[in-house]
Amino acid sequence: MSEEMFKELQELLGENFTTSTAARYAYSSDASIYRAMPDAVARPMNTEEVSKIVKLANKYKVPITPRGAGTGLCGAAVPIKGGITLDMQAMNKIKSITPENLFCIVEPGVIYDHLNNELKSAGYQFPGSPGSAEAANIGGMVSLNASGMRAIKYGATRDYVLGLEVVLPTGEIMKVGTHTLKNSSGYQLEKLFVGSEGTLGIITEVTLKIVALPKAVAAALVSFDKVEKAGQAISNIIAHPIIPSSMEIMDNTCITAANRGIDAGLPDVPAILIIEVDGPIEEVGREIRQVEEVCKASGATEIIVSDDKAVYGLWHEARKSVLPALGGYSPELKIVSLADDMGVPISRVAQAVIGFKEISDRNKVIIATYGHASDGNLHTKFLIDPSKEDDWKRAEKAVEEIYDLVLSLDGTVTGEHGVGMAKAPYMKKERATAIKTMKAIKDALDPNNIMNPGKMFEWESEHIMFSLRYPAEVNFDE
Amino acid sequence: MSDDKKYIKGDKLKALYDQTLLCTSCGYCKSVCPAFKGTLWDHNTARSKMVLAYGLLQGDIPVDDSVVQSIFECTTCGDCMRRCPSNVKTVDVLMAARQELAGLHEVPETMELALENIEKHGNPQGEPASAREEFLPDEAKAKLRTGGDVLVFLGCVASNTDMKVTSAIFKILERAGVSYTTLGEKEPCCGFLNYLAGYDSDAFGKGLLEQIETLNPRPKMVVTPCPGCYRTLHHIYPENGVDLGLESKHILEFFDELIEKGDLTVTKKLEGNVLYHDPCDLGRHAEMYDEPRKLLSHFAEVKEFKFNRDKSHCCGGGGGLQSTNYDISSSMAKARLTEANELEGDFIVSACPACKSMFSNAASDFKKETGKKFKVRDLVEIVHKNTKGKES
Numbered sequence: 037m038s039e040e041m042f043k044e045l046q047e048l049l050g051e052n053f054t055t056s057t058a059a060r061y062a063y064s065s066d067a068s069i070y071r072a073m074p075d076a077v078a079r080p081m082n083t084e085e086v087s088k089i090v091k092l093a094n095k096y097k098v099p100i101t102p103r104g105a106g107t108g109l110c111g112a113a114v115p116i117k118g119g120i121t122l123d124m125q126a127m128n129k130i131k132s133i134t135p136e137n138l139f140c141i142v143e144p145g146v147i148y149d150h151l152n153n154e155l156k157s158a159g160y161q162f163p164g165s166p167g168s169a170e171a172a173n174i175g176g177m178v179s180l181n182a183s184g185m186r187a188i189k190y191g192a193t194r195d196y197v198l199g200l201e202v203v204l205p206t207g208e209i210m211k212v213g214t215h216t217l218k219n220s221s222g223y224q225l226e227k228l229f230v231g232s233e234g235t236l237g238i239i240t241e242v243t244l245k246i247v248a249l250p251k252a253v254a255a256a257l258v259s260f261d262k263v264e265k266a267g268q269a270i271s272n273i274i275a276h277p278i279i280p281s282s283m284e285i286m287d288n289t290c291i292t293a294a295n296r297g298i299d300a301g302l303p304d305v306p307a308i309l310i311i312e313v314d315g316p317i318e319e320v321g322r323e324i325r326q327v328e329e330v331c332k333a334s335g336a337t338e339i340i341v342s343d344d345k346a347v348y349g350l351w352h353e354a355r356k357s358v359l360p361a362l363g364g365y366s367p368e369l370k371i372v373s374l375a376d377d378m379g380v381p382i383s384r385v386a387q388a389v390i391g392f393k394e395i396s397d398r399n400k401v402i403i404a405t406y407g408h409a410s411d412g413n414l415h416t417k418f419l420i421d422p423s424k425e426d427d428w429k430r431a432e433k434a435v436e437e438i439y440d441l442v443l444s445l446d447g448t449v450t451g452e453h454g455v456g457m458a459k460a461p462y463m464k465k466e467r468a469t470a471i472k473t474m475k476a477i478k479d480a481l482d483p484n485n486i487m488n489p490g491k492m493f494e495w496e497s498e499h500i501m502f503s504l505r506y507p508a509e510v511n512f513d514e
Numbered sequence: 515m516s517d518d519k520k521y522i523k524g525d526k527l528k529a530l531y532d533q534t535l536l537c538t539s540c541g542y543c544k545s546v547c548p549a550f551k552g553t554l555w556d557h558n559t560a561r562s563k564m565v566l567a568y569g570l571l572q573g574d575i576p577v578d579d580s581v582v583q584s585i586f587e588c589t590t591c592g593d594c595m596r597r598c599p600s601n602v603k604t605v606d607v608l609m610a611a612r613q614e615l616a617g618l619h620e621v622p623e624t625m626e627l628a629l630e631n632i633e634k635h636g637n638p639q640g641e642p643a644s645a646r647e648e649f650l651p652d653e654a655k656a657k658l659r660t661g662g663d664v665l666v667f668l669g670c671v672a673s674n675t676d677m678k679v680t681s682a683i684f685k686i687l688e689r690a691g692v693s694y695t696t697l698g699e700k701e702p703c704c705g706f707l708n709y710l711a712g713y714d715s716d717a718f719g720k721g722l723l724e725q726i727e728t729l730n731p732r733p734k735m736v737v738t739p740c741p742g743c744y745r746t747l748h749h750i751y752p753e754n755g756v757d758l759g760l761e762s763k764h765i766l767e768f769f770d771e772l773i774e775k776g777d778l779t780v781t782k783k784l785e786g787n788v789l790y791h792d793p794c795d796l797g798r799h800a801e802m803y804d805e806p807r808k809l810l811s812h813f814a815e816v817k818e819f820k821f822n823r824d825k826s827h828c829c830g831g832g833g834g835l836q837s838t839n840y841d842i843s844s845s846m847a848k849a850r851l852t853e854a855n856e857l858e859g860d861f862i863v864s865a866c867p868a869c870k871s872m873f874s875n876a877a878s879d880f881k882k883e884t885g886k887k888f889k890v891r892d893l894v895e896i897v898h899k900n901t902k903g904k905e906s
């Protein structure tokens with residue numbers, strides 16, 4: 037970054053602009069495997085400041101990487117080409133909640149849980165429910181099209197974005213979408229920014245649809261002695277038809293981790309499903325009984341049903357804790373975020389889970405599988421010794437095999453966590469026919485390629501193990 | 515700080531290297547970290563402290579003012595450790611990072627000043643040693659360094675800043691007929707601030723031990739109203755191989771025993787909503803949750819903050835943060851009062867002179883801003899105002 041630009045940013049932002057060692061290092065990583073230091077961190081307080089920062093970056097052709105809470109798992113917020121990291125966390129106002137309009141308007145730095153706490157008092161919710169709910173920002177969620185365990189019934193962030201205010205890569209402020217529940221007025225550009233991972237502009241305001249909180253909730257904790265049977269139960273429930281509000285699968289590696297991590301007391305079996313139904317009281321009672329029957333017929337070994345939030349809340353807490361709790365699975369092995377978020381058609385969940393296990397055995401890498409079984413979104417976590425180059429190499433091979441399997445099952449390489457760097461080469465395979473158009477859109481909006489460059493279709497290698505935040509370098513040319 | 519880049523030696527942090535890798539960067543700790551909530555900067559979160567510790571160990575980053583500031587912008591409240599689903603020993607890592615920095619004499623200036631005061635005057639406030647006797651009631655002055663069953667270790671904060679608590683302690687002991695003594699100007703600083711600054715703990719406890727040896731009869735027990743001193747006497751000295759040769763208690767435990775034995779009788783109950791605030795050093799760090807509630811329940815029906823016991827929010831006075839970043843530290847106290855206000859609390863009772871001081875300052879601002887008046891009290895004051903001895 038040139039001296040001139042540095043001075044201009046400092047003048048503009050004062051204390052909210054820093055090039056300190058601590059800030060640059062702290063902002064060099066997210067929850068992914070990557071590390072790359074920005075040259076500076078800038079923290080805007082309003083849209084005008086964002087616009088001025090972007091104009092400067094565009095003038096000096098310096099990369100900008102927007103960042104929310106930094107909980108992304110694919111390195112989308114890691115500034116791989118340096119430049120400025122734009123920390124959006126201080127733009128955290130909930131501007132309005134209008135249940136009578138069925139929407140709320142928020143700044144991007146609002147934390148998911150904070151928004152839902154406010155909505156709750158009005159009897160409403162934004163039901164994305166990511167595992168990272170207590171930290172993740174709305175801006176980050178929109179940019180990755182995040183969702184969570186309730187997507188089967190409530191959809192993903194995409195389905196809630198009614199309108200956006202965006203600062204384009206030229207610094208121009210653009211409003212897209214509307215303050216109405218539907219519109220047919222031209223290209224649905226608001227959706228273009230959903231999942232754009234900060235490569236097309238900076239989101240400075242989000243109008244989000246909200247939905248009423250359910251009147252009643254009940255859940256079942258179901259044990260299986262075989263993963264295949266759990267998979268069969270998932271398909272049988274959907275085909276019945278029952279649309280649960282969530283249906284989570286956990287394999288034994290995950291169960292063990294959750295029990296160790298938060299003392300969850302889950303049954304020690306090959307696989308469990310945590311199934312939740314919500315809605316009017318009578319319907320919930322009827323549906324949870326149907327869930328029980330279908331699970332029994334699918335070969336469940338134990339079924340515990342509860343409508344007590346303290347009880348099923350702990351099951352959800354256990355499921356939410358899996359990702360971080362896997363870190364304590366074994367002293368030498370550490371959890372790394374790889375192949376974390378594949379989507380397959382619901383009927384192929386069991387096939388995928390079994391396939392992942394075979395890949396895990398073949399490549400001698402511990403792979404834990406869990407996920408939102410009801411919408412076919414599966415997470416795996418890899419446990420490796422992150423200081424060993426060989427472990428990384430075996431892991432990458434397993435990652436490749438997992439993605440090949442997923443694509444052969446007509447799936448997607450990412451259901452909710454986004455592409456960033458960790459899935460870039462595989463996303464290019466999956467979206468082979470769309471890359472050219474994506475690139476054309478990017479070129480049109482960001483002619484100087486300043487917005488989060490080097491990610492997604494711009495990733496140049498067929499490998500993903502570069503610039504790691506771990507003590508190993510992985511060398512591929514032998 | 516000079517321009518030459520400095521790097522840590524690594525001897526303190528090395529043992530915790532594994533912990534820095536165990537951290538998945540999930541960010542759960544951001545949701546509870548008061549240092550993050552107060553600044554919204556990522557480099558102040560517990561997560562980033564793990565990241566910075568890793569960077570320091572790997573030699574990725576040198577030690578400079580910004581690194582020192584980040585490592586110290588923390589109350590050591592320990593809520594991150596409670597929240598962490600991977601059970602990362604966050605506070606151990608950040609304390610080891612502080613030790614590395616202290617090894618290079620890299621400690622925030624304001625904290626350095628307090629440490630210089632301890633060196634020169636025996637207390638962080640820079641008061642003359644004789645000031646420790648100013649707030650003592652006459653009865654206590656008569657028992658200075660005389661020996662007795664119970665040694666009262668007041669600690670620097672109570673001695674130098676809280677006349678009410680200091681004098682109440684001795685009035686209660688007199689009332690209950692306890693054989694006690696106290697050290698007055700000979701009372702050394704316990705060393706907790708040096709510990710928090712990351713300085714070597716070799717000298718810990720030796721000064722106090724020397725003083726105890728001069729007392730005749732030798733006390734069987736030492737009691738203190740300060741959770742920091744309690745942690746130091748009860749946990750940190752033994753961990754550093756210093757045995758004072760007597761039992762150590764927080765004074766609230768001792769007062770409860772006096773009530774149970776009938777040496778103190780409860781005369782009045784408090785009127786209004788009484789909230790108990792768990793000090794971090796007594797709660798999360800010493801796991802003393804039931805004892806203060808039991809003592810307080812003699813005087814009131816104890817109401818709980820929404821975040822209580824191991825989930826309690828810090829008052830902002832911990833970890834030396836008050837000296838390194840007063841703004842964040844006072845915003846935490848204010849946030850806690852806002853929680854109390856939502857619960858319609860009248861009394862905010864704690865068992866820590868630092869919590870009381872933080873809340874008292876915040877309460878006067880709160881009153882100006884909202885008109886709401888809180889009664890901020892130490893448990894000692896409640897016992898003093900609402901008990902009598904056997905004969906009275």
Ligand SMILES: Cc1cc2nc3c(=O)[nH]c(=O)nc-3n(C[C@H](O)[C@H](O)[C@H](O)COP(=O)(O)OP(=O)(O)OC[C@H]3O[C@@H](n4cnc5c(N)ncnc54)[C@H](O)[C@@H]3O)c2cc1C
Nearest residue numbers: 104105106107108112167168173175176179182183234239
């Ligand atoms: C423990 C754990 C559990 C998780 N569980 C889930 C889950 O269940 N479901 C799920 O979907 N995800 C999950 N995630 C992933 C992640 O938390 C979510 O994707 C979340 O939405 C990221 O939000 P963030 O604020 O942290 O974004 P960041 O990681 O900071 O950024 C993500 C992307 O958004 C861009 N961005 C951020 N703000 C803006 C803005 N204002 N304008 C433009 N671009 C912006 C960044 O450039 C980056 O590309 C989990 C992560 C963890 C660590």
Ligand code: SF4
Nearest residue numbers: 537538540541543598
């Ligand atoms: S909660 Fe634990 S694992 Fe998660 S970021 Fe904080 S220290 Fe790391």
Ligand code: SF4
Nearest residue numbers: 547588589591592594
């Ligand atoms: S000890 Fe408290 S203030 Fe310090 S990092 Fe942890 S949560 Fe934040």
